[in-house]
Amino acid sequence: MRWLAVAAIVASCVSGAAGPTARAQAPAHREFRLSVVATRPVPIAEGAYRWSEKVAAATSGRVAIKVYPASSLVGGDQSRELLALRQGGIDMLVASTINLSPTIRAMNLFSLPFLLPDARAFDAVVAGPAGRALFAALESFEAVPLAWGDNGFRQISNARHAIRGPADLHGLKIRYAASPIFAEILAALGANPTQMSFADLQPALSTGAVDGQENSVPLFHALKMDQLAQRHLTLWNYVSDAAIFVVRRTVWQELSVAEQDALRDAAQAAGREMTALARAGLGPDDPILGELAARGVAVVRLDAREAAAFHAATRPVYEKWRAVVGPDLVSAAEASVAGSR
Secondary structure, eight states: OOOHHHOOOHHHHHHHHHHHHHHHHOOEEEEEEEEEEEESTTTHHHHHHHHHHHHHHHHHSEEEEEEOTTTTTGGOOOOGHHHHHHHHHHHHEEEEEHTTTTTOOOGGGGGGOOOOOSHHHHHHHHHSHHHHHHHHHHHHOOOOOEEEEEEEEEEEESSSOOOOSSGGGTTTTTEESSHHHHHHHHHHOOOOEEEHHHHHHHHHHHHHHSSEEEHHHHHHTTTTGGGGTTOEEEEEEEOOOOOOOEEHHHHHHSSSHHHHHHHHHHOOOOOOOHHHHHTOOTTTHHHHHHHHHHOOOOEEEEHHHHHHHHHHHHHHHHHHHHHOOOHHHHHHHHHHHHHHH
């Protein structure tokens, strides 16, 4: 066994000798590609740009991050971002768990209908065992997750009429993004779910190819969806859209410890700022809702009885997807939610 000890010492010496040389040869300025699904001022895009800006400031420009919005590095198909990160086409990513979920089924956790009643429950889940388990799942895809952000509860809008109960969704063609759980939720409510990328959503709304969509209030406001015939908006908080700040492992490994710390600290700060932006638009006196009302949007807030009808109609989907997401993971999240009350 002595040769193992000697080998370890030799390896340590070689590593120590190579370290300064490698650092000396590292370029003074490096630029990395960061992909994000949306454009400013949508909160998830703000998170990406603010991460880039904070890293530049913290490293005096030695580490530069160029943001590619609208998933432009993957032709607008946000479901391909994780694969592109793994293959080297993307260096960093601010990813919605919705868009990660086709590849990592556990990411569907946040899409379980009505799992999370409020922002406090969201915070408890991402800070608890479920959040740690999801980070571990990402690490198996050559990714280094650094921080969580909240991209907001998703609400539903349409061009036809107010939605107050499941019957109001019957026959409506509603766009959904990536995971089939959304198709099953909408179908359980009698809607006609239609999958398309975020890049295709706006033209589909403007032409009437779909009747409605589901996204957060800040996104609805930022993209002026009321000008795309979306005159009816229902606040139902049926699923949450979590975001994760991610770096490709090979990129992470080429950074110095100080640069890694700068990236992590900047990601966490950007995640907090993104979260604050995403949680706008839900209070009864929120200026965003007031502005939307002034522009002619009819905003519906469900009462307890109306909300209960949606919960009951989607419960079979919840129970089916418990097995897909992972029973232990769902139980851990449920325990965190209960502890947050």
